[in-house]
Amino acid sequence: MAEQTWFTSDHHLGHRNIVTLAHRPFADVDEMDAALVRSWNERVGKDDVVYHLGDLVFKARDPEVLLASLHGRIRLVRGNHEDVADRHRGRFEWVKDIAEIKVVDPEAPDGVRRLVLCHYAMRVWNRSHHGAWHLYGHSHGSLYDDPGSLSLDVGVDARNYAPVSYGEVKELMTQKAFRPVDHHGRQTRPEIEIDRLARSVAEELMREELETDEADQPRLRAELKKRLLQRLAERGNTMAATLTCGLTRKPGPADFIPVEPLPQTSEPTFYLDPLATHR
Numbered sequence: 001m002a003e004q005t006w007f008t009s010d011h012h013l014g015h016r017n018i019v020t021l022a023h024r025p026f027a028d029v030d031e032m033d034a035a036l037v038r039s040w041n042e043r044v045g046k047d048d049v050v051y052h053l054g055d056l057v058f059k060a061r062d063p064e065v066l067l068a069s070l071h072g073r074i075r076l077v078r079g080n081h082e083d084v085a086d087r088h089r090g091r092f093e094w095v096k097d098i099a100e101i102k103v104v105d106p107e108a109p110d111g112v113r114r115l116v117l118c119h120y121a122m123r124v125w126n127r128s129h130h131g132a133w134h135l136y137g138h139s140h141g142s143l144y145d146d147p148g149s150l151s152l153d154v155g156v157d158a159r160n161y162a163p164v165s166y167g168e169v170k171e172l173m174t175q176k177a178f179r180p181v182d183h184h185g186r187q188t189r190p191e192i193e194i195d196r197l198a199r200s201v202a203e204e205l206m207r208e209e210l211e212t213d214e215a216d217q218p219r220l221r222a223e224l225k226k227r228l229l230q231r232l233a234e235r236g237n238t239m240a241a242t243l244t245c246g247l248t249r250k251p252g253p254a255d256f257i258p259v260e261p262l263p264q265t266s267e268p269t270f271y272l273d274p275l276a277t278h279r
Contacts, residue, residue: 005103006044006072008163009053009119009137010079010155011036014060022140022157033060037069039162044071050163051101053137053154054079054119067091075099079119079138100126103166113170121151123181133173148179201227 012018013036016029026032044050050072056079057063063084068091076085076092077099089095099117114132116125121136121143128134134151141158150173154164205224 004045004048005166006048006050006163007053007117007135007154007166007169008040008050008156008159009153010055010140010157011052011057012055012081013037013057013066014063014084015058015081018058024157024161033066036156036161037066039160041069041071043163043165046071048072050074051077051099051117051135053077053117053135055081055137057084060084063088077117077119105166105170113166121153123149125151128178129180131178133169135169147176149181150176150178197228197231201231 012022013033014029018024019026019029019032024032026035048071050070052074054077056074056076057066058081060066067088074092076082076095078085078095078097082095085092085095101115101117103113103115104111105113109131114127114130116122116128116132116134118125118134118136119138121139122134125134126132128150131150134149135154136151137153137155139153140155141153143153145153152169152172153159154169156162202224205220205227
């Protein structure tokens with residue numbers, strides 16, 4: 001069988017108080033450690049790659065025994081409890097504070113899926129607006145799983161006390177729909193066409209209307225909306241876009257922020273913010 005790629009976090013092996021703090025269904029730390037090691041080894045093969053996103057062992061009596069009992073080639077992304085890991089670095093293929101990795105996936109763009117791994121959850125990460133995924137731990141399943149964010153808590157408290165495979169992560173990510181939370185959202189997939197088109201039309205209008213004042217704004221807004229709708233109709237594009245440029249200055253890259261696709265039966269819609277903040 002070909003080697004697999006696994007992700008997990010926050011085992012806290014040897015941590016007596018975590019049983020209570022994380023409401024784990026074990027009688028004591030010994031039962032917890034035995035169950036977590038068993039769940040790990042039932043899934044992970046000896047030659048599989050395991051990305052552990054921090055806090056693997058915490059104050060264990062026999063950390064060498066615990067670490068040696070785990071299957072796989074472990075690559076550790078540091079958490080906030082790594083005293084034991086620091087003393088046993090030889091058990092890990094590498095130890096990093098944050099990692100950006102690529103996993104071969106024929107269904108991903110260019111046949112490669114990019115992932116950003118960190119112990120802590122992020123709101124944005126490198127290439128998040130280009131479809132990169134973010135995996136994290138630390139929060140023990142207590143964070144809201146945002147359906148608009150291509151991020152996932154892979155800690156054991158959120159994943160039935162076992163590592164999750166790349167395939168399982170992929171299945172969970174396919175149930176999400178990315179929603180940008182900052183200006184980089186304009187760079188996602190077909191939205192980049194909207195960004196470029198909106199800037200082109202706005203700059204065209206600005207060249208025609210070199211001198212404008214407040215009284216001109218309603219007319220300019222109407223004309224801009226008309227031209228944008230016309231251009232999108234010509235291209236058969238039913239994306240919606242948000243225009244935030246006040247047309248009292250030359251538009252900049254952050255002025256055009258596309259939002260969700262509209263149903264195919266809908267007319268392209270533009271929401272124009274008040275101009276006052278752009279004077």
